[in-house]
Amino acid sequence: MTGRLMDEVVLVTGAARGIGRAVAEKAAAEGAAVGLIDVLADQLAATTSALAETGARVAAAVGDITDEASVAAAVSQLASELGPATVLVNNAGKNAYADATRMTVAEWDAVFDVDLKGAWLMARQVLPAMIERKHGAIVNIASIHASLTTAGMFPYAAAKSGLVGMTRSLALDVGPHNIRVNAVSPGYIATDLLEEFFTTFPHERDHAHTVHPLGRIGTPENVAEVVCFLASPAAAFVTGANWSVDGGLGIRYA
Template sequence: MGGRALLDGEVVVVTGGAQGIGAAIARTALRAGARVGVIDLAVVDEPGVAAAVGDVADPASVRRALAQLATQVGAPTVLVNNAGRNASYNPVSMTEGDWDGLFAVDLKAAWLCAREVLPAMVTARSGAIVNLASLHARLTAQGMFPYAAAKAGLVGLTRSLALEVAPYGIRVNSVSPGYIRTPQVEDQFTARTGFEAEVMSAQPLGRIGTPDEVASVVCFLASEAASYVTGADWSVDGGLGVRYA
């Protein structure tokens, strides 16, 4: 295809960009013409990608990481809130500390990061935020407490924030992946005998998705190609949600 690349001129910041879906989003955005920065607790060494070590659940750490990236790639025009914890707890034995820790990363962090980047976006009267939710936000299973609640909250945050910032030309959407071949999912398959076969048998497309397939949707929503899309939650689950809806 000729013409302008999908994300030419954009500055994309991805949280949790060291591996899995986050790393795929960073690579895809870079190929699409964006300047890219990532924030992660781990050190990221990806050619062409600026990196800052930071804790997205800590407001001061978020501020420092974004300031560092701004000196390298510029102020974000696109924020991708990808960082998250895929943890589950027993609802009775779970402690308040466990609860606060999970929600700090899976829900609060998206607001903390958005709060930092929105003033510049408001001034520019343009920008895009994409939040990585999950199929579990609307269709979940036993053993996913309270991860499903946190991701449902993230979809709610997406819708609410979209309305708040729409007057400034800023769009906010979320993406809800199903089973994707990330290190975390591969660990689950290894730990539970027969689990991968069980998951595969339920997939309408007969396979599990890849991080690059999620990244393509995220980068589309971040781009001007999706200029009339806001407040939406896009499923990237190979039809799994349709099967159980």
């Protein structure tokens, strides 16, 4: 334990698995109390139990980040158990595969509700306490799709681009309160969502390894290290930034 997050209360959405779980585990190892939010009740319980067994101070709330009342209830519950959040990691998200000419309005809204609106609802809920204390950090998990994308995933890139834009805007608004807001843009990371992508586009599985300058796909732990750095005092002069964690994929011309 390096203790960079000692005395912090870190809330992580989409914490039951993948990057969210890795962030929660790393934050706990760095000394934070960790609040977990997810809609996957069974997996959330398993993650919470595993963290508790390590001696971490952990609490969990089943919550839907797209629902205003659910967000308020989850954040309130976790605050009562752990104290007000000092760090928010907006990790929950979903892939999207649609044709722009055939996609319904409901399908569009479902993507933006999870990948963009949910991050705002969470931020809106935790910011008053951060502002009152003049201390806080928010890390939004965006995607390489915010700057580079692929055919067949409409409108995922639009939602993630919006999340990066929201990061910059929010960083300006809350900076005077000593609150930092940053984004992390993962590339190919070995998660359930990546497996879903490979199942949808099978030809991409082998191709993915060849296009990475580092010659491999990343792990959730690779992302968690960067997230927890940005959440910590070690990044005290970093705000409004979008950090790529993509094995160099984003620097390739073609």
